[in-house]
Amino acid sequence: MSGAAAVPGGVMEREPLPAHLKKLENTSVHIMREAYANFSNLCMLWSIGKDSTVLLWLARKAFFGHVPFPLVHIDTAYKIPEMIEYRDRFTREWGLLMVYGQNRQALDAKQTYPDGAIDRIACCKSLKTQALKHTLDGSWPRYRFNHELDRYEVDANKEPYNGVIVGARSDEEGSRSKERYFSARDRGSNWDIAEQPPEFWSYYKTDFAPGTHVRVHPLLDWTELNIWEYIKYESIPTVPLYYDRGDGTRFRSLGCEPCTTPIESPARTVDDIIEELRSGRLKNVAERSGRAQDKDDGGGLETLRRDGYM
Amino acid sequence: MTGTLGESAVASSDGAPGAMGAAADAAPAADAASTAMSIVIVGHVDHGKSTVIGRLLADTNSLPDGKLQQVKDLCVRTSKPFEYAFLLDALKDEQAQGITIDSARVFFKSALRHYIIIDAPGHIEFLKNMITGAARAEAALLVIDAQEGVRENSRRHGYMLSMLGIDQVAVLVNKMDLMGYNEERFREIRDEYTAFLQGLGVEPAAFVPVSGVEGENIATPGALMPWYDGPTVLQVLDGFGEVHADLELPFRMPVQDVYKFTRFGDSRRIVAGTVAAGSIAVGDEVVFYPSGKKSEVASIETFPPLPEGSAVPAVRPTDAIGFTLKEQLYVNRGQLACRAGQPSPRVATRLRASVFWLAREAMTKDKEYLLRVGTLRVPVWLEEITRVIDASTLAAIPDADRIGRHDVAECVLRCERPVAFDIDAELTETSRFVLIDDYEISGGGIVQDTLIDDQAWVRDTVLLRNVKWERGSISMEERSRKYGQKPALVLFTGSADSRKKDLAKALERELFSQGRSTYYLGIGSVVYGIDADLKQRAPDSLHQNREEHLRRFAETAHLFLDSGLILVASAIDIGESDLALLEAVLDGAEIVVVGVGDKDATRGFAHLHVPEIADTSDTDVHVMRACALLEQRGVLPKG
Incomplete structure (x- = not known):
């Protein structure tokens, strides 16, 4: 394997994956390779959270140490600073094609929830959904990391992405349990829940009329526990915010600083988190309970999701 | 939501803490906590699928804390009689329509x-959603x-299960309470449906008489049907085996891609795909x-790469490898x-298949469709x-000339172009x-057999030649490196008296x-x-031996x-079918066609066209154009 000597990631001695994780990994890798083979302008959303970080790791698995498409991060400018540090560190270490997008107008005009101008839902729609939509379709500037100059610069590529790989899991909340692995969104980013394409025998809808774009969900069958188990077996680096660093709290789900609160938990390591999830200690705490916008959306996230929230 | 399979969680938008509830048992073993068997529940609309599920959840204490009471209270407030089906609805967000539209x-x-x-939805409108749900199940x-007895979708869903390849099936005869727990009625339905399944080659694991409403034979044996001494639904479920891949089958892997990522100085050329059957190891042909x-x-x-000298784990079916x-x-x-030395797949252009059709618009003979088999599209x-x-x-x-929505057909x-696949029996x-x-997946099917076509003999010859080639x-x-070129056939074609040979x-x-x-x-x-x-x-x-x-x-x-x-060659009046034959024999090799003279004769397949002029002074120009074309196609190095 001398031909791969320089691929970042290093050699790893590891235990073989348990059968259930191997099965999930196989399906996810297959889906990602299908996406890469079928979409000319593919990208992957990387929220810096645990799910999309597992997704990034799976991409490196699928493509043997490479990530042959850009990673897109929507930077609301209110993300917890450690998230951005982590993002840029691994962008450099793994040589990622990193792109971020932002709703500059809203930030400049101080039209945000932290500025007191609008409510949480409107803020999410503006800083996340709108920014995402315009970053994906290329109508707003994309900032791409230049590895030679070691800084972000405006990306010359304004082509719309026609395939977007996303880390949604079906156990997260109701609307996600009906997702397909390959889910079409029309020009208006609309999602028709009742009229979804069939998926069977590992055949997914990969033929699309011009103008539609597709969300690809390789993690659909994974649970929160599976994510942490996989992080453990594969030694995937995660943001330290997920762990208790001395004050008896940790983040279970990461978002914007003003709208995300940690949960009470003494879990300091990946093993502690797995134990915590298995023990049922968190059974009465929703995964996204620290995310205030869910509550303001009446639960379910369906209004936000129909609109293109991921 | 917690959502670990180790707990009783429902993918629900409910958002209330109760929805995440779990039985307060001790932590189960690692694997059991994370792996689960997927079971699809199918049948005609209103035959009581949701009630059976509600009962299973309630009687195995798998409901979130307080959920049962919460739903019962809601029924009291809204003056509705409590139903176990409401439990499921309460855990989903489809109450509005009252019917399941997608597999939850x-x-x-x-x-x-x-x-x-x-x-899975029981309504016929949502058959493709039922298929999507069922395809992910092991039983x-x-x-x-x-x-009501056996209805259209009882049969249709049975048929689809057999087409999808789900072999582990149990039949629940529900609402026995409405029939006074009558054994005769159960037998009637069992016999009728057994005969139907036999026609499909499906042997059910069990027929269980149940009452979802009363909980008879769901999680616990009922007292009201003393004539039945078979398993409960729960026992049937626990009796299903996990589906294990047969490691003895010949190796098959549809090639998903060949990766050559040159970043970081990577020089590997990796053939990637998901193993459909069998196994492969270093040194195999x-x-x-x-x-x-x-x-x-x-x-x-x-x-990440394994340390030098350590063994690569054995490749198994369903593994995504490279x-x-x-x-x-x-x-x-x-x-x-x-793999060489194992039974080879079939290669053909014509195939006999069983097809099920899902699209609104019927499948007809006058239209071109796209076939996807493995990773091939044709x-x-x-x-x-x-x-x-x-x-x-x-x-x-009778006399069907089209395959309508939700129909199943045997067809040719x-x-x-030639496709590689196996037949169902093999x-x-x-x-x-x-x-x-x-653009839509409109139907699915299974190849039953291959049929002969015009070029089958040539293709078989070439296939055998390639396999046997030393x-x-x-x-x-x-x-290529030594000669500074890629091999190619440059074929000049035109009428007998054209100057193709000179060029x-x-x-x-x-x-x-x-x-x-x-x-x-x-x-x-x-x-x-x-x-x-x-x-x-x-x-x-x-001519007769053309x-x-x-x-x-x-x-x-x-x-x-x-x-x-x-190889620079000249041939008289090569047509499209001739070219197809040349392509079949030279499979994959570069063929460049230069048409000389009558433009119409080679329209559509010639890469270059040279007019017929007696004057040869322009020969150099056309030779240069041919060289440029060869550069463009990568036969000659650029510049």
Whole structure:
């Protein structure tokens, strides 16, 4: 394997994956390779959270140490600073094609929830959904990391992405349990829940009329526990915010600083988190309970999701 | 939401803490906590699928804390009689319509293991959603209403389960309470449905008389049907086995892609795909179909790379893998990787298949569709309908000339080019395909057999040639590097009196003077040697042996190309079907066609056209154009 000597990631001695994780990994890798083979302008959303970080790791698995498409991060400018540090560190270490997008107008005009101008839902729609939509379709500037100059610069590529790989899991909340692995969104980013394409025998809808774009969900069958188990077996680096660093709290789900609160938990390591999830200690705490916008959306996230929230 | 399968969680938008509830048992073992068997529950609309699921959740204590009471309280407030089906609805967000429109997943556990119950919609409108749900399951429960008896979707869903390949099926005869727990009624339904399943070759694991409303024979044996001494639903579920792949089957892997990422100085060329059947290891000889090209597996690639010298884990079916080859073959997405020395797949353009159709617009004979088999996509036509079956009755639709929505058919499909696959009786995994109409997966099917076509003989010859070919020690890449060119056939064609030969020879001279390795061959030159037997049989005309004549010419060309040369040839009036034959014999090799003279004769397939002019002063111009074309196609290096 001398031909791969320089691929970042290093050699790893590891235990073989348990059968259930191997099965999930196989399906996810297959889906990602299908996406890469079928979409000319593919990208992957990387929220810096645990799910999309597992997704990034799976991409490196699928493509043997490479990530042959850009990673897109929507930077609301209110993300917890450690998230951005982590993002840029691994962008450099793994040589990622990193792109971020932002709703500059809203930030400049101080039209945000932290500025007191609008409510949480409107803020999410503006800083996340709108920014995402315009970053994906290329109508707003994309900032791409230049590895030679070691800084972000405006990306010359304004082509719309026609395939977007996303880390949604079906156990997260109701609307996600009906997702397909390959889910079409029309020009208006609309999602028709009742009229979804069939998926069977590992055949997914990969033929699309011009103008539609597709969300690809390789993690659909994974649970929160599976994510942490996989992080453990594969030694995937995660943001330290997920762990208790001395004050008896940790983040279970990461978002914007003003709208995300940690949960009470003494879990300091990946093993502690797995134990915590298995023990049922968190059974009465929703995964996204620290995310205030869910509550303001009446639960379910369906209004936000129909609109293109991921 | 917690959502671990180790707890009773429902993928719910409920958002209330209660929805995450779990039985407060001790932490189960690692694997049990994370793996679960997927079960799909199917059947006709209103036959009580949701009630059965509600009961299973309630009677196995798998409901979130307080959920049962919460739903009961809601019923009191709204003056509705409590139903177990409401439990499921309360855990989903489909109350508005009252019917399941898409397969939703519910988690619960028995003393033995954890389950994901996929609640498939019973309404005919949502058959494709039912299929999507069922396709993810390892076993199925099919619910039949004791009062209504066997209905259209009882049969249709049974049919779909057998098409999808779900072998573990149990039938629940529900609402026995409405029939006074009458044994006679149960027997009637059992006998009727058993006969139906027999017609599909499906043997159910059990028939269980149940009452979802009363909980009879769901999680606990009921007292009201003393005549029944079989298993409860829960016992049937626990009796299902996990589906294990048969490791003895021949190796099959549809090639998803060949990766050559050059960043970070990576020089690997990795053939990637998901193993459909069998296994493969370093040193195995792998054959790619339909071409039949073969090479040896040099390495199985992993990420992160394993330490030097450590063993790569054995490859198993469903593994997503990648390997490198000793020789750099021309392999691309859509080919089927197999192992030499194992039963080979079928290669054909015409196939007999069972098809189920899902699209609103019927499948007809006059339209082009797209066939996807493995990773290959190929235009396909419905050539003939043997019979169309109404899947709700199993009755044949007389004189059907189309396959309507939700129908099942036996038919003949014709592909634009040869496809590699297996037939159902030999290897099911690689006999399955889907049909695309207007960008949508509109149907699915299983290949039952292959049928003969015009070029089958030529193709079989080539396939056998490739498989049997003993390669020398020098690879194509080494030859290309040494000669500074890629092998190609440059074919000048036109009418008998065109100046195609002069142009071809001029190109040969130009290539030679550039230092290329090249040879000129007129197709007529093979007549007296290689074709001597054909010539003897039909001294005046090779017409009746045209195909064999061309095949031999192509086999000769194949030798030149395989030795790394650019073969410049001339032939009279090559048409599209001739070219198809040349392509079949020279599979994958570069063929450049230069049409000389009448433009219409080669329109659509010539890469370059040269007008017929008696004056030869412009020969150089056309030779230069041909050279530019060869550069453009990567035969000659740029510049």
